[in-house]
Amino acid sequence: MNLKELFNLRQSTREFSDRPVEDKTLEEICKLATSAPSAVNLQPYNLYAVNGEKAKQFTKYVQTNGANKWADGCPAYIVIQSREPHAVMRGERRVSNEPFIANDVGILAAYIVLAAEDMGVQTCIIGLRDEKGIADFLSVTENKKFPLIIAVGYAAENYPVRDKKRRDFSLTYKLIK
Numbered sequence: 001m002n003l004k005e006l007f008n009l010r011q012s013t014r015e016f017s018d019r020p021v022e023d024k025t026l027e028e029i030c031k032l033a034t035s036a037p038s039a040v041n042l043q044p045y046n047l048y049a050v051n052g053e054k055a056k057q058f059t060k061y062v063q064t065n066g067a068n069k070w071a072d073g074c075p076a077y078i079v080i081q082s083r084e085p086h087a088v089m090r091g092e093r094r095v096s097n098e099p100f101i102a103n104d105v106g107i108l109a110a111y112i113v114l115a116a117e118d119m120g121v122q123t124c125i126i127g128l129r130d131e132k133g134i135a136d137f138l139s140v141t142e143n144k145k146f147p148l149i150i151a152v153g154y155a156a157e158n159y160p161v162r163d164k165k166r167r168d169f170s171l172t173y174k175l176i177k
């Protein structure tokens with residue numbers, strides 16, 4: 001599959017088949033995705049793969065206030081935890097990744113969903129979540145920040161590949177020369 005095909009196939013999938021996702025597949029997706037660039041190369045995140053019975057129990061943390069009802073059928077999740085900011089010295093210069101953590105997480109999420117699609121696994125990025133509930137669920141005592149969750153599974157049979165609905169490109173793009 002070339003990159004154009006991959007970009008086209010990747011879409012938010014909100015109906016999954018009963019096919020379970022193998023632990024090894026989740027690990028491979030995460031490993032591939034950690035090739036993503038990050039500010040000062042600090043990778044300010046950890047990844048938790050939540051699978052099987054644990055994924056069923058986890059679903060309620062992405063369904064706060066009635067959101068994401070579709071996640072009832074989701075077989076697995078990849079949870080992104082963001083870590084404390086760090087600073088490094090570049091010679092005399094102190095460089096901090098703090099202002100860029102959200103960017104790093106977003107780029108990582110993009111890598112995760114594209115790596116998954118390349119392996120024939122579908123995803124949906126989820127921003128609505130109960131961070132406190134997730135921290136308790138994962139028994140995490142520090143860095144209780146989980147900026148994005150990725151739902152992971154195999155699309156339900158005959159789940160359509162939709163045309164991308166996007167803002168008119170001519171509004172987005174300007175060539176300056």
Ligand SMILES: Cc1cc2nc3c(=O)[nH]c(=O)nc-3n(C[C@H](O)[C@H](O)[C@H](O)COP(=O)(O)O)c2cc1C
Nearest residue numbers: 010011012013014067068124125126127128148164
């Ligand atoms: C940061 C972020 C948060 C999102 N949160 C949710 C969410 O909570 N629930 C959901 O169903 N989709 C969520 N989405 C998916 C978007 O709705 C989706 O990417 C967008 O409509 C474009 O559709 P596509 O992914 O199928 O191309 C989120 C996407 C991003 C990038």
